[in-house]
Amino acid sequence: MFFDKMREGAQGTTSKIILGAIILSFALAGVGSYVTRPAKQVAAVVNGDEIPAQTLENAYRNERARLESQLGEQFSQLLADPAYVAQIRRSVLEQLVEQRLIDQKIAELGLRASDDQVRNAIRALPEFQVDGQFDNDRYLQLLGRNNLSPEQLRDSIRQDLNRQMLLNAVVGSAFSLQSEAGLLDRLTHQQRSASLVRLPLAQFEAGAEVSDEEALAWYEAHSQQFQRPEQVKLNYVLLDANTVSADDIDEQAIADYYAANQASYTQPEQRRVAHIMVSKGEGAEQKIAAIAERLAAGEDFADLAKTESDDTFTGDNGGELDWMEAGTLDPAFDAAAFGLTEAGEVSGVVESEFGLHLIKLLEVRPAQTKPLDEVRDAIAERLAADQAGDDFYNREQRLAELAFEFPDSLDMAADELGLTVHSTDFVSADALPAALNDARVATQAFSLELREQRMNSDLIELGDNRAAVIRVLDYRPAAVRDFDEVKAEAQQLALKDKAAELAQQAADELEQVWAQGDIEAWLSERELSVTELAEVTRESAQDPALLNALFAMAAPAEDEPSLQTVSLMGGDLAVLRLNAVNTPEATSEQLALVRQGQGRVQGQRDYQSLITALKAAAEIEYRQIENEDDNFF
Structure with a gap:
């Protein structure tokens, strides 16, 4: 009955109109999926050059991986903070913007690494080396595994070399004057002598008292220190x-696994081949055909590889490649190499994504299976x-x-x-x-x-x-802990504050007495003493705060001593009286190193100034991008 009524209703005018509207909406939605394409996402535009969002995403992932390997579990905790994640993204995008500005400057200056420089850089990459020597077979295998063509790698290496050329040009042109380096060298080897009176904080704590009212006042003034999360x-x-x-595993299960996965324990057939390659381009087919004719006429394959092959990496070795397995090289090259049947046989012309080839089979290693016992x-x-x-x-x-x-x-x-x-x-x-x-x-x-x-x-x-x-x-x-809960802690902290105030008052008083003359009576009354610091250098084994203060003090005048109060590690105070400053008249043997160091520092500043100037003159537009895990900007 219910379904009969539904069928009758479907035949009515109103139902037909509704059905037609639904069909029309689906039709329009389908058309829209063909007409409307998602807009290309752009992270930033630098002087009209777009930085794709995907480029930012790839760089961001690489930076995350680097930080994770560097920080370990701590990085997982940091990722819980959206502000930290956004900061990483901003930093990565700024690096991409700077790289784009540098690349634009390189193009403007016409800097370009030569083909020999690119080739040597590729040969020097440790990823392509075996026993310290460039290995062409490894080179081709790694390119294939990473879905890269030689041209793509070449262009990437050239870009890095171009950037390095600009960096070297800027940094290498920086210099330090002999007089500047000499002054820095003499200041570095300067010696200072001083007298020091140490004011131990513990001594002032022993003489200080804090009432309950003072502790409560300190607690109320510093309540944020007693926040409970x-x-x-x-x-x-x-x-x-x-x-x-492993001893509990059944022997039959081991045998069954070995039988089912024998391919995993089989060394597949390997072949060693040599090739002659002609790069694609005008006249390539004629050249490879001429080489094939010369081979047919009896010329030696290795000699022709040395003189005619455009693959200079293998040409010097007669075109020989290392041992290869099926499926590891370009499909066309791979099929031809494993289609040869006898050592010494040469293929016809083979076209790969790298060029045109003639391939010679040198040697075959049959497939071998490791025994179960092994x-x-x-x-x-x-x-x-x-x-x-x-x-x-x-x-x-x-x-x-x-x-x-x-x-x-x-x-x-x-x-x-x-x-x-x-x-x-x-x-x-x-x-x-x-x-x-x-x-x-x-x-x-x-x-x-x-x-x-x-x-x-x-x-x-x-x-x-x-x-x-x-x-x-x-x-x-989260809440502030009650005073009764933290009373002892508040009293101790208040006591330290009061002791620090008393120590500072004593230091101020000591400075006044010392500036006027003898301090023996003042020191005796407080059971303190003077320590002499003779010929102190910047590398002396002293409290870092003490060294920084000592070498920042002005040289003493005849009628005005040079005095300063210093906070030492651990909380103690010290009053310093600078007695003498001895600056060498002659420079040391390290002058050349000092000058080189100054030049490098200045070069880095110049390079950063270049980037700052390029940013200031550029038109940079940052686009807002939402990421599936977090928001950027």
Whole structure:
């Protein structure tokens, strides 16, 4: 009955109009998908040159990988801060903008690395070397694996060399005057003598007292120092992979795995070939045909490779390539090389993306399979790891199911899987138990959803076959701790402040007494003494703050001593009286090094000034780009 009414309604005028509108909307949507194309995303425009968003994204990922390898687990915590991520993106984009400005300046100046420079730079790359020597086979293999043509690599290397030429031109043209370097050298070797009175903070702390009222006043004036971060109280379970020994793996399982994966233990057929290559272009076909005729007439393949091949890397060695396996080189080249049947046989003309080739088969190594005895231990370890991983995966899935099915407790999951429910007291995000010290756990533990609903979290994968489920039992927001809780700490801090004030008053008084003359009575009354610092240099083993202050003080005048109070490491104060300054009249043997160093520093400043000037004169437009993980700008 219901379906009969639907069929009758579908025949009505109103239904037909609605159906027609729906069909029209789908039709227009389909046309729109062909007519409308997504606009090209651009990260920035520099003097009319666009920096694609994808270029920024690739550079950003590379920078993230570099920082992750450098900072380790700390980097994962930093990534939780959107401001830090945005800062990385801005920095990467600024580097891309600077590179584009430099490239534009290079083009304006007409700087260009020669072909020989590019070739030598490629040959010097360690990635293409075997035993310290350039290996053409490795070169071609790596290009193929990275989807790069020789032309693309050549252009990239040339661009880097061009940038290096400009950098060297700017930095290399900087210099330091002999007089400037001489002055710096003599100042570097300057010696200073002084008298020092140390005012130990502990001595003033012993003589100071802080009342409860003073401690409370200090607490109220510095309440931000007693801020307690937000905290949670947790229950949690941890799941680790069970350890499976390779000795427990069944011999039949090892044999079955070996039989099923024999290709993994087979060294495929390898071939060593030589080739003569002619680069594509006008007259290439005629040239390669002429070479083929000369081969047919009996000329030596190696001699022709040396004189006629455009692949100069292999030409010097008779065109020989290293041992190769099927599928590692250009498909056309690969098919021709493995289509030859006998050593000494030469192929017809083969066209690859690199050029036109004649290929000669030199030697063949048949495929070989390693015996089971040789690979048995490796297979057992592999199967043990796989079994442990499978067990962990199954238990992990079950843990996720149980945590979801019984959301208000972890007991059921713990009982079934043989786990322990752990509990914490109130902890902040940076004080989680070591087993939970992971940014992903902190994010869940302090999420609004978990702390309000008090339900089990989703399964949190911690890596290395480890996982956890947590449940927030209680939450305590950030707040200033009560005075009664921190009274002792506040009194101690207030005492240190009062002692520092007393020490500063004593230092001011000492400076006045010392400026007027003898200080023996003043020192005796306070049980202090003078320490003489003779012929101190900038490299002397002294407190860094003391050295900085000593060499910043003005030389003493006859009627006006040079005095200064210095805060030392550890909180003590010291009053310095500069007695003598001895600057060498002659320069040292390090003058040349000093001058070189000054030149390098000046060169770096000049290069940075060039970039600043290029930015100031350029028209740079930054576009706003949204990333799937975070917002940029």
